[in-house]
Amino acid sequence: MNCRDAEPLLHARLDNELDVAGAITVDRHLSECRACAAQFGALQNLREQIDSAQLAYTLPSKLEQKLASRFTSQGNWFAQLWRRPWRSVAVLAVATACITVLVMFLPTMWTADGSNAIAAEILDNHLHALQPGHLFDVESSDQHTVKPWFQGRTDFSPPVPDLTNDGFMLVGGRLEVIRQQPAAALVYKRRQHIISLYVSSSLGVEATPGLQDLGGYHLLHWSHDRMSYWAVSDVASADLGDFARLFDQTKGNRR
Amino acid sequence: MRSAYNLARWLVRNGQDAEDIVQEAFLKAFKALDQYRGGDARIWTLTIVRNTAMNFLRKRKTDNGVDLEQLQAADRSANPEQELLEENRREQVRRAIARLEPEFRETLVLREIEGLSYKEIAAVLNIPAGTVMSRLARARQRLLIELAPVKEVRHELP
Numbered sequence: 001m002n003c004r005d006a007e008p009l010l011h012a013r014l015d016n017e018l019d020v021a022g023a024i025t026v027d028r029h030l031s032e033c034r035a036c037a038a039q040f041g042a043l044q045n046l047r048e049q050i051d052s053a054q055l056a057y058t059l060p061s062k063l064e065q066k067l068a069s070r071f072t073s074q075g076n077w078f079a080q081l082w083r084r085p086w087r088s089v090a091v092l093a094v095a096t097a098c099i100t101v102l103v104m105f106l107p108t109m110w111t112a113d114g115s116n117a118i119a120a121e122i123l124d125n126h127l128h129a130l131q132p133g134h135l136f137d138v139e140s141s142d143q144h145t146v147k148p149w150f151q152g153r154t155d156f157s158p159p160v161p162d163l164t165n166d167g168f169m170l171v172g173g174r175l176e177v178i179r180q181q182p183a184a185a186l187v188y189k190r191r192q193h194i195i196s197l198y199v200s201s202s203l204g205v206e207a208t209p210g211l212q213d214l215g216g217y218h219l220l221h222w223s224h225d226r227m228s229y230w231a232v233s234d235v236a237s238a239d240l241g242d243f244a245r246l247f248d249q250t251k252g253n254r255r
Numbered sequence: 256m257r258s259a260y261n262l263a264r265w266l267v268r269n270g271q272d273a274e275d276i277v278q279e280a281f282l283k284a285f286k287a288l289d290q291y292r293g294g295d296a297r298i299w300t301l302t303i304v305r306n307t308a309m310n311f312l313r314k315r316k317t318d319n320g321v322d323l324e325q326l327q328a329a330d331r332s333a334n335p336e337q338e339l340l341e342e343n344r345r346e347q348v349r350r351a352i353a354r355l356e357p358e359f360r361e362t363l364v365l366r367e368i369e370g371l372s373y374k375e376i377a378a379v380l381n382i383p384a385g386t387v388m389s390r391l392a393r394a395r396q397r398l399l400i401e402l403a404p405v406k407e408v409r410h411e412l413p
Contacts, residue, residue, distance in 0.1 A: 011392045015366060017373050042399055049402070050367045053345040055352065057264040059257045063274050067256060067281055 001029045003036050010040050014047065118204045118230070119221070121178055123214050125185075126196045126232045129174065135187055135194070136172035146173045150184050156227065158184040158199040159251030166246050168195070178203055188243065193235035195243060200228045211237055220244050258297060258369050259304045265364045266308040267315075268353055276311055280304040301369075301379045305361060312357060351401040359394035366391055 006029045012018050013026045030037045129135050138149040147160040153175050162170060168188045176185045176198065183200040209222040218237045221230050222244060231244055259280065264273040280303045284291075291299055352363060358380075365371045365379060366387075373384045380387070 008388055008392050011395065012373075012388055015373065015391070017388070043395055046395055046398055046402070047367065049344070049348050050352075053348040055265075055349060055364075056257075056368050057261045057273075059260040059277075060270075060274065063260070063277065064256060067278070070281075 001025055003029075003033060006030075006033070006036050007039070010036065010043060014040070014043050118179060118207065119212055119214060119219050122196075122198055122230050122232055123217055123219060125176055125178060125198075126217070129176075129185070129187075129196060130194060135174070137174035139172040141170050141172075143170060146170060146186065149173060150175070154182050154184050154201075156184075156199075156201045158186065159247075160186060161247055161250035163188065163243070163246050163250060166242075167191075168243050168246065190233070190235045190239055190243070193233055193239075195231060195233040195235060195240070197243075197247065198228075198230040198232075200230075201226065203228050203230070211241070213237075222248070224248060259300055261368060262301060262361070262364060263304050263308050265352070265368070266305070266357060266361055267311055272311065273308075276308050277304060280307040283307065295375070295378075298371075298375055298378050301365070302381070305379055309357065347402060348398075351398050354401070355394055355397060359390055359397065362387060362390040363394040363398075 006026060009018065009022070009026050010030075013023060018026060030040055138146055140146050141164070143160040143162045147157065150158055150173065158173075160170065160173070164170070168190055170186070171189050171194075172187045174185045174187070176183045178198065178200070181200055181202045183198045183203055186197040186199065188195040188197065204221065205223050205226060205228045207221060207223075207228070210220075212219045212221075217232055217234050218240050219230065219232045220237075220240050221228070223229065229244070229247075231240055231247075233240055233243075235243075256277070260273060260277050263276040263280070264270065267273055267276060280300070284300055284303045287303070352360060355363065361380065362376060365376045366373075371379070373387045376387045377384045382390075
């Protein structure tokens with residue numbers, strides 16, 4: 001090692017920044033080179049002078065208090081929170097609990113006044129009616145038998161069109177109560193498929209019209225003249241759409 | 256906080272400015288808390304203090320050298336007569352350091368007064384560790400030259 005290489009390393013040696021091998025190399029050079037040894041001595045002396053000069057400025061106590069009150073006690077709540085592990089765990093737990101409760105109750109809240117709950121109840125009712133002996137209160141393919149049967153049983157007279165020529169045969173009707181509202185359930189048959197059509201003056205009149213699929217069944221809702229219609233069946237959804245269209249077109253004409 | 260004030264004080268060489276800079280730097284650090292990516296909080300704070308002080312120095316175009324009166328007045332306790340010479344000696348060192356260019360001054364202050372390693376200094380100043388070493392070498396060489404005549408004078412004293 002020559003003096004040119006050693007010169008900067010003297011500082012690293014002085015500052016204990018060299019690894020063991022580097023320190024040995026520099027020390028060996030210092031033992032051989034008087035100039036560098038003198039320089040190193042001067043640097044050591046300089047360090048002592050700087051140390052003894054006590055050059056560190058002390059923080060004014062007024063500023064220290066000001067900073068302490070400003071940055072450690074108040075306004076720093078959230079930052080402190082995250083510095084303490086147990087608190088962040090607590091916050092996470094509370095947040096998780098809130099989200100869980102929301103997730104559990106949101107569907108209920110969401111559907112409380114919406115059409116989903118009505119649709120589910122109507123499907124239940126339809127499935128129940130498919131059980132033996134539950135399909136009709138009045139069994140008839142004659143619209144003039146079925147329609148009058150609802151007199152006095154509902155506060156409205158449901159349209160009962162004859163759609164036999166269109167492939168939908170009237171087979172009867174029954175009175176149902178859905179969500180505490182009376183509904184006239186008309187039963188039509190498309191080949192072997194049963195269609196229940198619920199007519200009501202109050203059941204989801206404001207609900208969004210449209211087709212829903214529920215457990216393999218199709219549920220079609222529409223409203224007309226302040227009357228609400230819900231058709232449910234396992235028939236193809238296109239057939240159910242045809243049924244609804246024909247029913248709506250025909251109900252005023254052929255009574 | 257003490258380190259922060261000391262660094263700022265050495266960089267701007269004025270007590271009131273140093274206080275302002277420390278406050279500004281802490282406010283910045285507090286606002287940037289979300290950018291703090293772990294590691295040594297002291298290094299992080301010193302980095303912000305250093306940058307704030309350097310911005311201040313850049314804006315203050317009229318850097319009229321060392322404020323000697325400030326330095327003399329700084330932290331001086333009542334010294335007995337026999338310590339007067341020693342006190343003068345300390346003052347020489349202070350002035351010599353205060354006269355260094357900012358980049359040499361900050362490196363030397365972080366090393367000699369704050370006792371930071373090259374790696375830590377490199378992090379604060381955002382320079383390579385090798386540059387830390389060469390800056391220290393330059394700074395110390397300057398100090399040796401500045402203090403040399405005084406040293407000779409002292410050798411002549413009884």
